Amino acid sequence: MLSRQTVGWTIGAAILLLIAALFAALFAAPENPAAPAIDIADLLRMTLTQAAISTTVATISGTAIAIALSRLNFRGRALTISILSSAIVAPAIAVALGLLTIWGRAGLIADATSALGVTWNWSIFGLHGIVLAHAVLDAPLVARILIDRLDAIPADRLKLGQCLGLGPWQRIRIVDWPALAPALPGAIGLVFLLCFTSFPVVFLLGGGPANQTFEVAIYGAVRQSFDLGGAAQLALVQMLACLVVILPVLLAAPQFGETATHRGYVWRPGATGSAISALIVAMGLLFYVSPLIAPLLRGLTAQNLLRLFALPSFWQALTTSLLIGTASALLTAILALQLSLARAGLRSRPARTALLLPAYAYLLTPAVVISLGLFLIVRAMGFAPQSAAPFALIIGSVLLALPFALSSMAPAADAIAARYGKLIQSLDLGPLTRWRFIEWPLMRTSAGTVLAMAFCFSLGDLGIIALFGTEQFATLPWAINRALGAYRTNDAAAMTAILLVLNFAVFLVLPRLIAGRHTDA
């Protein structure tokens, strides 16, 4: 039987080989001389500007929510944190559509104002719409990362600060800041990366070439100008920019899948402070939840659903999404598990880093770039992109989910090795016995999280399908995009509602189903 390390190194090598193939395909892509010239400097400026503004807004809002939440102790606090956690899997296309449903010209606010006889002229399209959507998606993520740090402040320190009568600003500066500071660079880096490489939001809310970013320009170069060389050039510049801007900060990135720390003590502020904190948390929740609820309100009507259920294209898109999501989730979990167990058995630090590095490299590779690379590889192998589309979608989804999966599973595998490694060795347990009695019971919680996360990533993806989607081959997000393009907004809202229900049901239920009553190491 192959050793775990052999399996791990084989997977690592395969991922590395795929990176090499992607790069080779990007470098060899043919140019289209008839295609319009692309102003890379302008694209870079625009992408950096929107990412910087979005990151600033999301970080400030997220930090305020986390600080406010740390001041409160109420029934439903754990649920509030779970809702914030769901931001990591909230489909960007649903948020963009939700914002359109609320703020758009035919949205809920326009309906309300027209009932009052006032015409709603404000447009959500443009930089402000992009920033708003990114804040909705990423502020809860920042809050979720930071609340763990604030909840981990030792009870003694809080009691001491309270006993000393520190004012609200002193509390932030002296007690909160030392806990937040180590986590902020990683959180900011992650949010910047997500905004820098955002596709669905800019695609749907950008409002034209003036607010175009790399992702949308790559999509345009492939699907409109068929300038594969130009698209490849953009992809390479974008990856380089990601590397230069992000890598130093990303090294400090927070881990996902962390469980909330036990709160030893709650330092409640006075009545005014508590009221302000409650208001901030309520506004933050409303800000995040309303774009997700809006499509449900508009889309989940009997009339919409009946029309949708009569469309064969809807059932085809739903089946494709579920099959690809399931396959991606299973493959992600298997690969992450093998890599994590292989790494846990390694002692040499460089070897441990080297084993996971190829998988982490995809953190710097946006979905559209992976999609473009796979698209070029498939063409170079002589296949029609449509025929290889399901495999490309699964591979792309796995590569995107793998870094998040590893950051959840690798620490769990390490903890088992550190705690029980010697005992397992002394008992001379075989790999299957070890897996069945020790590793699976102790890792099933993180395995559940990984499966749910990978499924949701795949279900909500618009970046990879963007280059492979056709009328015959569609996933739910692609079908939503097509419905929007054909002004079938009710169909789009109904499909978004179904996407959201599926997404959050899987995210909330699957980890609990798999974990049962077990807790990870």
Place this chain on the structure above:
Amino acid sequence: MLEIENLRFAYSGEGPSFRYDITAGPGTVTTISGPSGSGKSTLFDLISGSATPHGGTIQLAGNSMLELPVARRPVSILFQSNNVFGHLSARDNVRLGAPRDLSGTEPAILSALETVGLAAYADQRADRLSGGQQQRIALARTLLRNKPILLLDEPFASLDPELVGQMRLLIKKLTGENRWITLVISHLEGDTGEFADRSYEMRDGRLLPSG
């Protein structure tokens, strides 16, 4: 005089319940001992306002303390660890104890640091100093705060024996000079000897005079 009578507290669910009766005068050191989880630290949480009792009274010089918010309770508290903010200098840590209306704060801070033998370290970051030095910074801060009640929750547990002796002497001296009512939670045998004026023990959820 600090008088605690029939003070009761119980954790929710099936947790243990506690009852406290204790009297302590100014300028005295009172030690409290008992096994882990017996409710010693809970008493300090009740006195400092971090927990709310289910019944009973806490009076200082005849006035009830129970209605006062945490920040206004006449209490300084020192824990086994986490008594200083590591990223601040010794001086800034002590400054946090200065009353808002204290005139000439700087000389008072230095004087407090001098009293605990740390004037030379005033501008050092607290996390660069030893455990004993950090405890002394916290003591300097309590000097500046000058609250009548000093609560010490296992303050010597992380110190080496030589430092423990020095700290006991310092606390005893400062308690006498400032007329503090000092309550000390301790597992150390030496704390019930010359150091303590009175000793209590937690037994079966009740605080009883020991010996």
